[in-house]
Amino acid sequence: MADYHVSKPHRMARVGHWDIETDVAVIGFGAAGACASLEAARSGASVVLFEAGAGSGGASALSGGEIYLGGGGGTPVQKAAGFEDSTEDLYQYLMMMGGPDADAAKVRRYADNSLAHYEWLVAQGIPYKGTYLPGKLVEPETDDTLILCGSEYAWPFNTRAKPVPRGHVIQFKGWGGGRLMMDIFEQRVREAGVDVRCSSRVLCLIADDDNTVHGLVVRIDGVERFVRARKGVILCAGGFVMNRDMVRRHAPLLLRSEDPIGATDDGSGILMGTSVGADTIHMDEYFCSVPWYPPESLVKGIFVNEQGQRFINEDGYHGRVMNMAFRQPGSKVYLLADNAIFGRPMEICRADVAAAGDTWAEVEQELGMGAGSLTATVDVYNRHAAEGCDPLFHKEAEWLKPLTEGPFAAIEFRAGYSFYAHFTLGGLNTLPSGEVLDRIGQPIAGLYAAGRTTCGLPRWGLGYSSGTSLADCTFFGRQAGASAAKRQA
Amino acid sequence: MADYHVSKPHRMARVGHWDIETDVAVIGFGAAGACASLEAARSGASVVLFEAGAGSGGASALSGGEIYLGGGGGTPVQKAAGFEDSTEDLYQYLMMMGGPDADAAKVRRYADNSLAHYEWLVAQGIPYKGTYLPGKLVEPETDDTLILCGSEYAWPFNTRAKPVPRGHVIQFKGWGGGRLMMDIFEQRVREAGVDVRCSSRVLCLIADDDNTVHGLVVRIDGVERFVRARKGVILCAGGFVMNRDMVRRHAPLLLRSEDPIGATDDGSGILMGTSVGADTIHMDEYFCSVPWYPPESLVKGIFVNEQGQRFINEDGYHGRVMNMAFRQPGSKVYLLADNAIFGRPMEICRADVAAAGDTWAEVEQELGMGAGSLTATVDVYNRHAAEGCDPLFHKEAEWLKPLTEGPFAAIEFRAGYSFYAHFTLGGLNTLPSGEVLDRIGQPIAGLYAAGRTTCGLPRWGLGYSSGTSLADCTFFGRQAGASAAKRQA
Structure with a gap:
């Protein structure tokens, strides 16, 4: 049996046959993978979605299902609660949140399209009651759907952007609405005709000698299968917080806490990216909170x-x-x-x-x-x-x-006792389109990524605001899906 | 003309002829490259040393020529000044200095051989007067050759290792003995028969499809030359502090200072390593001081x-x-x-x-x-x-x-005004032998590295002590040279 490893691409020349052929292959069925699959399928591409776990969810299902949204005068939820929001204030806040190397291109794309993204989420069936629950809280115990979830009203953020609540929480009584959000996404994904393969561990990418990506090797029921992805592979496999060896090499202080928040966030998405020359940035940054x-x-x-x-x-x-x-x-x-x-x-x-x-x-x-x-x-x-x-x-x-x-x-x-929950923010450097960049700054043909496999909107621990990771996963997951689907390979 | 880039290896299949053939090719004529060349040549290998600048030196020539040495009862310099030093105290101090992910294997190798390394340096002709200049100082204004250059006597370091001065400064009146040190190394390098090529910019590695390294492409007098390195290539091209784009992606706070300490530390050594699958670690760490x-x-x-x-x-x-x-x-x-x-x-x-x-x-x-x-x-x-x-x-x-x-x-x-001199500590992950590791933790055949192209003994800004970078460059440069020379390709 061949010896596969996420950090080594399987070379095209060694592929004897294809077991599965598709336009787009997506790795990981969290929010990023779901949204990438949806956009790709609706753009007319055939899509196979591989998930290492037994079902959909990933770290997204462990969350509160809170998405950071606003701008454009305010979402209907914000307006219903009496708040006005401007695109420029959203832009400014997200730039501050991104820290000293905030990604202006991604922030601009997101701020300009956040309102439309809200409408898209609603169209998928994500329910928002439209009521605001004031106060300093983590997730609502109620089924209210707008909360304050960042440092908007606090110094220094309030000096550069007019503060307004932007935490859009899925309507769900109590904590943990992320599971419901993923159930809704899963329904849409299946309706869209995406071929979902759970309990399917992707072993490595398949690439030619110039690192153009053509597919992947996946283990299903104990057997390695060769998957051809004619248009592209989208890495949505999460961050690396569960890979404690990677944590030691990049953010060793985190080893003082035994409360990583992750599902299959074992770094495999990032490692598959670097295996074909992708660049990684800000690998030392993390969310960490009690x-x-x-x-x-x-x-x-x-x-x-x-x-x-x-x-x-x-x-x-x-x-x-x-x-x-x-x-x-x-x-x-x-x-x-x-x-x-x-x-x-x-x-x-x-x-x-x-x-x-x-x-x-x-x-x-x-x-x-x-x-x-x-x-x-x-x-x-x-x-x-x-x-x-x-x-x-x-x-x-x-x-x-x-x-x-x-x-x-x-x-x-x-540290070492209290609940310092944490996850990683560093990852692959990508364009707003989801294209993965190599160390020269050029897109790697056939490779896309979204979510915590990438370094996205949230990339600075001292700026992190709740809902920005899911905003990044859902919105840039969609961008990656659309980009891959329209690629002429 | 072919389009070469440090981040893309030139593939063997595209090499039509070799312009230069050697056993070992070394990139960079700072302290690491000099010591690597010396050991390789003395082990019987033919060596060509490429330097992008007009002459030897690199960042090492900008230094005080101070090397962190001790253990084994004490060096003759320490003993002459009345200090005793133990290998275990040296080991403990270097482990604390390395921070939360100190490299125990490298520290052990260095602590056990520091005394022998001192003798080797003396044998190369590095002069040590053997006198101690007490007090808190940066570099001696005198020609004394032992100073206190770390946090040995300060909390918490003094709680785990018996403090003793270990900063061995080359005998040289005033600051800047690093230039003299490099002149001495250069003499030895030329005597050893190393083929030194200055003003020679290495453009990229040459590797086969499995990333085994076979040589490099270098531009000499405006012409690209193909260099075959039968036994290996040793990357000693410094860190990435002069590459402000890389600094932004890995340690963006440093952009507040306009005082990088570097020569041709443009990250090219690190990028050549990652171009063939090398792992990078602790890219966010740096020395930064006034x-x-x-x-x-x-x-x-x-x-x-x-x-x-x-x-x-x-x-x-x-x-x-x-x-x-x-x-x-x-x-x-x-x-x-x-x-x-x-x-x-x-x-x-x-x-x-x-x-x-x-x-x-x-x-x-x-x-x-x-x-x-x-x-x-x-x-x-x-x-x-x-x-x-x-x-x-x-x-x-x-x-x-x-x-x-x-x-x-x-x-x-x-920050932004005062002299916050700084250089980077993150880089390629290597074994004590100088072999460069890929992301699986396996050595990349034919590739070695030393000095600030690697993440070495110093890898934690809050622990850095003067002389540990040159200790790392000279000692692990030697290891890399010896390892490459004995490789059976």
Whole structure:
């Protein structure tokens, strides 16, 4: 039996026969693969979709089914809730969210077409009730469908883009609407005539000596099958968070957490891409968060590191705050709360009260911090909070309150213990069309990719906002499907 | 004319003739390439060394010619200065220096052979006077040859490895001994019969369809020449700091500084490696520093970020302190000094006094910091410094002094203005033998690499110590040369 490996393309010259022939082959049945398949099939291409797992879903099914949408005056959901949104504000926010190497071409394409993408999602059957659930929350416990899911209202984001909620959550009571979203996508995919092959592990790409991609080798029922994809292969196989060896080589700090969020995100999509010369970028970036609110009152608390210092404005998205927390010197951070705002974070967080006292000095001592360190931080914070400002980190006035009503508590979040859920943001460099670029910056013929196999809209851990990964998966999945279908091979 | 690119190997089938035939071809005439050539030639191989620049040197010639050496009881230089050093302490220090994904195999090989490597360097003619110049300094202004060049005596390094100076500087009066070191290496290289071709830009590797490397295409006097390397090609072409597009894709924060340290470090070595399937690791890591001491008295000062907070023990290596400074929120950090310790950093730093006052409160106000923020930091520091301890960051007692003697000053270091010299640490994943690994973890036949084209001993910005890059270049350059020479192709 031949020795196949995702990192080595099988060469065309060694292919004796084709077991399956199709126009487009899609690898991975998460949101990106589903949307890529749909667009390709509806463009008239025959499509075979291979999924290593037993059914559809991927990491998308583990999500809340929240998609970051807006612009163009506002989606019907935003408008129904009384919000106006502009394409330029959406563009500016996404550029800030993308960090120091935001992809202006992708952000532009997305911002200009976000409203149309909303209509497309609705046309697929994704239900939106159109009601807004205000407040700082992770996913709605209700079936409301618009939430605030990023750092829009927080400094520095609010200085460059008018803030507005953009988290469009599928109508579903409670957490976990991503599964319902994938069920709906699956129905559409099957109706569109896509040939779905689950429990089918793709082993490697098939490429000629110039790395033009012609198909793939897949193992189905224990047998290697040769698949010809006349127009192209689309990699939608997720990121690499479950491949802990790759994590060690690219983002080793993440090994301190045992809570990767992934399905079959084993890096195979990225490795198949690099096997034919694709470029990888920002492999060190990741989403990493403990959902420390609700209760929302805790946002009025302050986070400090082991040195007793604050490190960020606490009113940003939890993923921004905790990404910064994860990078602090030492392994622990503490959320300081007085009696007026105290509440317990969700049990899932594994965040316990590490110290309590009638004065902050007692808390400081119980935490073993240098005398005067924590108390100085609280004193400075309280002094300015009383005047409605935060000169250090620019937390907004509505979240500022002196922490003066004892007893006082420090809630501990520790890397290696608390629920630092994480997934990777680095991956293949692609065009907005989904074409995969080689290291010269040229598209690799016959190869497309979308979702977390690529480095997409979200690519900077400190900017990540909820729903931007699914926005990227669904929208750029569609672009990749349409591009592949129209390719003249 | 054929269209060559470093990221695409020229395929064997398209090679019509060979212009040059050799056993081993080395790309790059810095320290790594020189040492690789020497070992290969002395092992009996014919060697051609290609250098894109007009002469030998590379980034190595821009350095101080400082090599990190020790272990085995101590080098003669260490012993002459009264220091004992153990192989295990050297091993432990280098493992900490390598950060969360330190390469234990390389560190073990280096620690066990560092003493022998010292003897080898001496045998090449590198002069060491054998005198120790104590203190916190960057390079000696004198011709002394042993200095402290890392964070050995600072927390947390001193908790796991007995500290000792290991910076072996070539005997040379003043800064810049790297040029002399390269002149000596060049003499040895020419004596060994290596065929040196300067002003010769390697365009791409030549490989067969399985990516076994057989040679390279080089442009000499405007003409493309086909070079057969029967035993192997050794990539010693430096890192990618001068390729600002690659920097943007892998370490975008560095674009805030216009002070890359590099010669022809354009990433071409790394790209030639990946063109035949090599793996790259830790591409986001870098050395980045402003040499803020001397004057040594400033080490008794404290660094604060724009929030007025300390962020590290200031008694570590300047490259560790400033790497952390570069990552702080905002673009500026301030070094706080009282009248007793004040001195001006070297002019090269571009670090000016941003504020001064008779009280720290005046300094705080002049810097526009929140009232009470900077003063709280100084108060807490002073309170503990008076007792000889630093509970926040564990600065050693000898550098602790309350900053109480006015007038007081804040010296500003700003990204985008100050001299944040930097170079890249990520690169090809290699074995201690110099063999380049593909993404499966298998050696690529016929391909070797050393120096900053690889991810070597130094691979973590917060651990970097001076002399570890040249240690890596010279020692693992030798390993690569010996490995290539003995390969049976």
